Amino acid sequence: FSTARYNNVLVSRPNPGVALITLHRPKALNALSAAHFKDISDALVEADADDSVGAMVLTGSEKAFAAGADILEMKDKTFADAFTNNFLANWEVITKLRKPIIAAVSGYALGGGCELALMCDIILASPTAKFSQPEISIGIIPGGGGSQRLTRIVGKSRAMELCLTGRMFSAQEAEQWGVVSRVVGEGEGVVVKEAVEMAGTIASKGRVAVIACKEAINASFEMPLSDGLRYERRLFHSLFATNDQKEGMGAFAEKRKPNFTHS
Numbered sequence: 438f439s440t441a442r443y444n445n446v447l448v449s450r451p452n453p454g455v456a457l458i459t460l461h462r463p464k465a466l467n468a469l470s471a472a473h474f475k476d477i478s479d480a481l482v483e484a485d486a487d488d489s490v491g492a493m494v495l496t497g498s499e500k501a502f503a504a505g506a507d508i509l510e511m512k513d514k515t516f517a518d519a520f521t522n523n524f525l526a527n528w529e530v531i532t533k534l535r536k537p538i539i540a541a542v543s544g545y546a547l548g549g550g551c552e553l554a555l556m557c558d559i560i561l562a563s564p565t566a567k568f569s570q571p572e573i574s575i576g577i578i579p580g581g582g583g584s585q586r587l588t589r590i591v592g593k594s595r596a597m598e599l600c601l602t603g604r605m606f607s608a609q610e611a612e613q614w615g616v617v618s619r620v621v622g623e624g625e626g627v628v629v630k631e632a633v634e635m636a637g638t639i640a641s642k643g644r645v646a647v648i649a650c651k652e653a654i655n656a657s658f659e660m661p662l663s664d665g666l667r668y669e670r671r672l673f674h675s676l677f678a679t680n681d682q683k684e685g686m687g688a689f690a691e692k693r694k695p696n697f698t699h700s
């Protein structure tokens with residue numbers, strides 16, 4: 438797992454259980470060209486498959502998490518081309534990953550950048566974060582889930598306002614509406630530091646339970662309540678078959694820290 442393979446992202450291991458993936462296309466404010474996106478998704482897939490990684494952090498620069506899909510690359514695309522090649526369908530790869538991904542957002546998270554953050558499991562924002570779905574201003578609509586994932590979080594009226602006017606919303610608004618889990622303190626690198634700490638905490642838990650927990654919460658967006666509750670209960674029951682359950686509860690009874698083996 439090393440940066441050498443990638444031109445548009447930096448990868449590092451700030452904590453033994455955490456993979457940090459940094460979007461790195463500074464000349465275009467991390468605009469998501471096809472090559473850039475391939476690097477992001479390949480790096481995340483690689484981290485997800487790495488047994489030593491328990492959680493991932495995805496971040497950009499201080500100025501831009503990502504300023505959207507690459508407009509210059511898209512501008513001459515035709516309907517036939519977009520439709521036939523199912524343009525952007527490959528973005529769904531990220532939503533199929535099993536380990537938690539935390540987005541650490543500073544600066545612009547616009548269009549596809551906002552949607553990329555919304556595909557992650559937790560979003561932490563720096564006070565400088567600015568979100569928007571500005572596609573309407575360039576003659577299109579969101580194509581990476583902005584009209585769906587954002588609407589489920591902020592509700593119809595706000596989603597309509599945001600997607601129909603393209604106006605930016607602040608980190609504070611995002612926190613108030615539940616788009617981000619919280620806004621961290623001011624300062625360069627603070628949001629990444631906090632996201633890495635949070636990812637480290639998640640990575641220290643039993644992996645089987647972490648993956649089951651992410652799967653259960655995500656199921657709540659797809660299922661009616663009674664099915665979701667049954668799904669949760671089945672996963673809950675299944676965790677009693679794990680060594681980590683015996684270790685976690687045994688450690689509590691013996692008043693010591695658990696030593697999870699992710700089994």
Ligand code: CO8
Nearest residue numbers: 465466468504505506507508509547548549552571580581
């Ligand atoms: N695409 C291509 N290049 C970009 C993009 C972009 N989205 N954003 C910025 N850049 C480039 C600029 O062209 C410029 O390049 P150069 O220096 O060669 O001229 C460089 O980045 C710096 O940008 P600016 O000079 O414009 O910097 P400012 O600080 O003046 O402005 C802004 C920053 C406000 C972010 C401005 O760049 C801007 O408005 N960018 C476009 C934002 C936008 O409309 N994004 C939405 C794109 S559409 C989209 O994302 C469709 C979603 C598809 C779903 C994707 C799947 C998840």
